[in-house]
Amino acid sequence: MSGIDLSQFHQVFFEESFEGLDVMENGLLGLDIGNVDNETINDIFRAAHSIKGGGGTFGFSSVSDFTHVVETLLDEIRAGQRAITREYVDLFLSSVDCLRTMLTELQDGQEPDLTGPNKLKEKFEAVLETPSQTSVEPDAEPTTEGGSEKVNDSKGWAITFIPGADICRTGNEPYRIINELEGLGELTTQCHVDSIPDYDAMEPEQMFLYWHFKLISDCSLEDVKSPFDWVEDESELTFTPLSEESVQLDEQEPTSDAQFAAQEMTTQAQPEPIQVQADDAQTQKESLSPQAPVAAQKKTVKPESQSIRVGIDKVDSLINMVGELVITQSMLGQLGRDFHMDRLHRLQEGLTQLEHHTRELQESVMRIRMLPISFSFSRFPRLVRDLSSKLGKKVDLVLLGENTELDKTVMEKIGDPLVHMVRNSLDHGLETPEKRKASGKSEVGTLTLNAYHHGGNIIIEIIDDGAGINEEKILSKAIENGLVAPTDSLTPEQVQDLIFHPGFSTADEISDVSGRGVGMDVVRRNIQALNGSVEVHSVPGEGSTFKIRLPLTLAILDGQLVRVGPETYILPLVSIVESIQIDPTLVNSVGGGFEVYRLRNEYVPIIRLFDVMNVEPDSQTLSDGLLVVVEGENKKVGFVIDDLLAQQQVVIKSLESNYKKVEGISGATILGDGTVALILDITGLIQVAGIKASTLNQLKELEKSAQGDEAA
């Protein structure tokens, strides 16, 4: 090869291949058997073809060999020699899984384990050997029919290669092709220069050469063709087995005729879809089996550097913004060189402009990290399809709000919890068709994934129309586990909330409970780690809704600066309910040294921030300070502070990278004057302040009695 280090392109190849696999998967899932859209098949074929070609070029022969059989079958389907059946779709889907595993392994720098691929390959080969019954075989020339034909009597091939004039412009080097051919066997090359025009008429970027090759090798037609994969569309190619006399030099690539004929024939012969439930489950299991090793191998460490694909429009707007910023900067610089007080307003104007541009720039940069949530949703059609047929349930998956944008990091971290919740909904939420019929619902259950923006948050809902959570069973389980005292009276919300309790996670006997609960505590923990929250709402018999609330981005926060003594802290603006001047008459003390503030119909526990933070406050009495009522994890508390300062967007910096996690502090940021301010973590602070659920329960009771008083 031409001495270029190809390994620098490997990452791009992997990314493109993964994208290609996604295309294949989506295409396959979208296939309506019996009414196949040729364009879809073509898309799938093209994706497979690119992976194969790339694999060959970069020397990943395991990938290209495996994709080759997939491509061959696809090609026959594309050409109409076979009708696509459910069996094929499953086969293709498992091959997609298989390729994904292989590519992941290669990406991690390992040699792929070929046992799975080889088994699948054998399956493909078996399929390819049995001629399809549903299509009529056109009388194609024997040498040109599909690539299944491995055997070749001839000692080699005579190849004519007349490249299109523009071949070099598309980046295809004949040199590479010749090199690859040479790798197949003994190659004799004859280059023809007779079509080179006069020097004046010659275009330096065009190709005027053509070649005759004689290849002594026992390889198959497919092998010989593969070097030409990238150029076959724009070149004239002929392949003639050497045992015959190579005379038909001017003939076109013979396959095209045959394909054309085949296509015509199959339009009349409608393919028979095979659709028996039992069979389906069978094939499903088979196709699932190669996934098992995938799960086991996923644990290997992924390479550190990740890349992100950004739309060119986003980059353009960024460049524009930077241009504006440079202009503003030079304007301010000019102003500063000889400054008079009478130009003050111009300076102020300039600074406003600078602020404006900086904010816009910040937003644009953030937008680069934003991806539509469809990246995360796209795996669910497959998951639901596989799982529902495994469970024997009929499920209709509805995806809404797929274009809702979300930070890439958040998206990556929410992926697994989402999968878990969808599996849960399918497994425990939706009933079997029989049960659904019995309770008067349609046999097909609906699972809806909905995403939308709400304030500074993104909301993801997982809605099923299943049986809902069985509160009684949850409650009895909770009492059994000692989580709840039998005398406690819990609201339905509190009972439903129990499924997120760690005690409900591991017990396998919970599987006889029709409610959810397996691993939901992990889900909640993961979501809370992202500063999000998850809640459940369930109506027995009608279904459950899980609502995940996540911040749009992890890097920037709308903050309220508060002052406590000499220190400045930042409270996330979203968590602030209200800020009030403290009226001492509304402060009551509860036993155990707690104070609560009566806020309309609620009692809000008071936390003196300076106590928790160990700093000296300005305000000696409560009435000197301000009470900021914040909400964290559905608990309201009031922080006593000295003063409210500005509201501003802050960039979150990690304390952990150089220090460690501090309880009650979610991170730090750098203020305008260069000093560091700590960002408060409300849930953590509540814990630090020692407010336990029990005290809150006491408060609830107080509240109830207060409401009763008022009513009386």
Place this chain on the structure above:
Amino acid sequence: MEAELENAIEETGESEQYLTFIMADEEYGVDILSVQEIRGWEPCTQIPNSPSFMKGVINLRGTIVPIIDLRERFGLKTVEYSPTTVVIVLKLETEKGNRVSGIVVDAVSDVYTLAKKDMKDAPNIGEKMNVSFIKGLINVNDKMVILLELETLVGTDEIENFAEIASMVSKNSVAE
């Protein structure tokens, strides 16, 4: 002396450069390769419920860097910070990647090239004294220099131990 040292280094081939600083009239040394920069003392942002030697965090060109007062860390008498009080910013390689932290010392002194074989182990004075942060003792120009083991001095575990105790104490006091 210098020549002797040079010879010794040539013989063994093992030498290290140390940056030394003065604290309460004693000279301490740290591996110069882990020194990122030296800067003047500036006020920090306190971290709640942290041990007293943890002065807080500063903004070092966009990175949040914790600052440790080495006098307090060693249980020496604290002094008022003066214009000559310096912060040595250290960069340590750990399993979790690079960690940057700063130590407050009285004044920076010198840079020495020292042969490894001349280094004496830290004396063991019973279990009560924690000498794990001392890498060794060495004589330079008839003066003793204490070489510090940075990993244990500003590493995660130690800070965590102290912080845990501190947070436990504060929790108890809140609960009371």
